[in-house]
């Protein structure tokens with residue numbers, strides 16, 4: 001049972017970014033830029049990738 005980010009091990013139960021909740025499924029943006037999909041607090045899927053939150057340099 002995973003409750004932390006598979007990329008950086010940040011605890012998904014303590015999201016650093018606002019959570020979008022739909023029923024028992026919630027979407028969390030991890031501090032590393034990865035999107036985590038949580039089902040009842042458990043990480044079931046990810047989207048994007050580490051570093052996707054970075055601002056592109058000119």
Ligand SMILES: [Zn+2]
Nearest residue numbers: 005008030032
């Ligand atoms: Zn992460």
